[in-house]
Amino acid sequence: xxxxxxxxxxxxxxxFFIGGQWVEPSSSRRFELxxxxxxxxxxxxxxxxxxxxxxxxDAARKAFDEGPWRRMSPAERAGHLERLVHVLHxxxxxxxHAWTGQIGVVYPFSQAGxxxxxxxxxxxxxxxxxxxxxxxxxxMYPGSVGMVVREPVGVVAAIAPWNAPLxxxxxxxxxxxxAGCTVVMKPSPESPLEAYILAECCEAVDFPPGVVNLVVxxxxxxYFLVRQPGVDKVSFTGSTIAGKQIAGACxxxxxxxxxxxxxKSAAILLEDIDxxxxxxxxxPTLTQLTGQVCSNLTRFLVPxxxxxxxxxxxxxxxxxxRLGDPYDAQTAMGPVAMRRQLERVxxxxxxxxxxxxxxxxxxxxxxxxxxxxxxxxxxxxxVDNRSxxxxxxxxxxxxxxxxxxxxxxxxxxANQTDFGLAGSVMTHDVDAAYRIAREVRAGTxxxxxxxxxxxxxxxxxxxxxxxxxxGLEAIQPYLETKTLVLDxxxxxxx
Numbered sequence: 236x237x238x239x240x241x242x243x244x245x246x247x248x249x250x251f252f253i254g255g256q257w258v259e260p261s262s263s264r265r266f267e268l269x270x271x272x273x274x275x276x277x278x279x280x281x282x283x284x285x286x287x288x289x290x291x292x293d294a295a296r297k298a299f300d301e302g303p304w305r306r307m308s309p310a311e312r313a314g315h316l317e318r319l320v321h322v323l324h325x326x327x328x329x330x331x332h333a334w335t336g337q338i339g340v341v342y343p344f345s346q347a348g349x350x351x352x353x354x355x356x357x358x359x360x361x362x363x364x365x366x367x368x369x370x371x372x373x374x375m376y377p378g379s380v381g382m383v384v385r386e387p388v389g390v391v392a393a394i395a396p397w398n399a400p401l402x403x404x405x406x407x408x409x410x411x412x413x414a415g416c417t418v419v420m421k422p423s424p425e426s427p428l429e430a431y432i433l434a435e436c437c438e439a440v441d442f443p444p445g446v447v448n449l450v451v452x453x454x455x456x457x458y459f460l461v462r463q464p465g466v467d468k469v470s471f472t473g474s475t476i477a478g479k480q481i482a483g484a485c486x487x488x489x490x491x492x493x494x495x496x497x498x499k500s501a502a503i504l505l506e507d508i509d510x511x512x513x514x515x516x517x518x519p520t521l522t523q524l525t526g527q528v529c530s531n532l533t534r535f536l537v538p539x540x541x542x543x544x545x546x547x548x549x550x551x552x553x554x555x556x557r558l559g560d561p562y563d564a565q566t567a568m569g570p571v572a573m574r575r576q577l578e579r580v581x582x583x584x585x586x587x588x589x590x591x592x593x594x595x596x597x598x599x600x601x602x603x604x605x606x607x608x609x610x611x612x613x614x615x616x617x618v619d620n621r622s623x624x625x626x627x628x629x630x631x632x633x634x635x636x637x638x639x640x641x642x643x644x645x646x647x648x649a650n651q652t653d654f655g656l657a658g659s660v661m662t663h664d665v666d667a668a669y670r671i672a673r674e675v676r677a678g679t680x681x682x683x684x685x686x687x688x689x690x691x692x693x694x695x696x697x698x699x700x701x702x703x704x705x706g707l708e709a710i711q712p713y714l715e716t717k718t719l720v721l722d723x724x725x726x727x728x729x
Contacts, residue, residue, distance in 0.1 A: 239278050240336030243329040245431045248280045252434040254294035255444030261286040266424040271339035271570040271608045280427050283450040288460045291448040295390045295417040296465040298445025305387050305415035309363045312413055316360035318440040323353045330401055333428040339569035341561045352401035359409040382719040387415030389467030392460050396473045397423035398527045406704045407470040414713035420449045427451045475698045493702035493712045497628040498656030501534040501649040505662035513661050514548035516684045522568045522612050526632035530657035532685050536645050539638040550596045553612040558601055570608040571631055577608040580631035587624040593617045620648050646674045655696025
């Protein structure tokens with residue numbers, strides 16, 4: 236048993252969970268876990284090589300092909316998920332400490348987000364009966380019975396990012412398991428502890444061996460995982476660049492994939508919204524999880540005549556945000572997750588200035604914090620919508636203000652992007668919000684703020700991804716549709 240942050244302990248951080256057992260890795264290589272607050276090494280976990288990946292895929296393949304899981308009824312699988320929810324709630328504090336310790340998220344946000352992650356399993360369990368698992372259809376053959384049945388796609392590689400480890404993994408694993416798939420979990424090397432706890436909880440509720448497996452791997456070994464012939468589907472959350480590579484690997488062997496990728500989401504501010512009210516909504520959105528959220532609203536499209544009012548209001552809000560220890564109750568924003576992310580943000584700051592934008596506030600590391608990967612909330616103004624900082628995902632607490640002339644111009648600017656993950660219309664006119672939302676090319680468009688709803692569906696247009704996660708739609712990517720044409724109705728069914 237190894238202790239990490241707060242009350243968090245993991246039984247076997249030096250092993251992988253494969254085939255229902257905690258097994259020794261094939262090499263002695265380890266990943267360092269580095270605190271973004273202190274920059275200290277706080278622990279290690281095992282690093283998988285290709286042999287470990289092969290073992291995990293083989294275990295998942297055997298469990299799917301030969302085991303009982305896919306042959307259970309959906310209600311039976313839902314029962315396992317319900318028991319898993321109970322055990323996860325018992326370890327909710329540990330899961331929250333893992334998120335804060337590894338990524339630097341302020342602790343109240345970690346607590347709330349952990350509950351949402353656990354709820355993804357509960358949502359799928361509660362709604363198992365709402366899915367149409369099989370149905371009769373008219374057939375072109377007289378006297379025959381036509382049926383459509385939906386069966387699990389097979390072995391799933393669930394690859395989660397570092398920014399929201401439990402939630403991103405849960406939103407893949409929960410529907411995959413309910414569908415009857417078996418899973419190889421591959422968390423990020425920077426934030427693997429939630430997946431370790433999830434594996435321990437699956438072990439505690441007696442999932443059949445091989446139904447849930449865990450390896451931790453770097454990018455090269457992860458790419459080896461997605462190319463394994465024993466993997467039927469890849470579910471990936473991460474950068475668009477990595478998503479393109481994964482999509483290509485899946486295309487080579489016609490494997491299924493769901494991709495939840497980057498974003499550069501726009502908030503369109505209409506004339507009727509009070510700019511102080513808009514700033515009160517948008518400033519916390521920009522800084523939640525230190526801006527490391529794919530759907531974050533990072534482009535603020537403002538009527539030209541209202542630009543200065545909005546900038547003044549946002550600067551006032553952003554300069555009130557206190558940075559520091561994520562466990563301090565007064566802290567509103569912690570550090571970015573790692574040194575390379577800090578350097579990425581700093582690089583975009585330089586690029587923005589080089590391309591002619593101005594900084595209204597922020598743009599540097601806080602002078603009062605000489606340790607940790609902290610960076611001030613930053614607001615760029617005079618941003619050309621075609622510039623680098625307006626086109627590329629920065630993944631930090633940085634946003635751009637661009638002015639527009641008329642609603643058609645605002646919609647054009649909002650859609651002038653390679654992405655299409657989220658958006659917002661800031662107005663009290665619900666009819667205007669609806670009309671404009673229908674014109675914005677994005678997977679989720681909300682009125683007055685960022686409101687992704689995983690009880691409905693989440694995903695993106697264009698280079699923001701393929702498929703949807705969350706809601707009743709979440710299970711569809713984990714099912715295959717089969718047509719049966721029988722001479723009569725079967726007496727028994729699954």
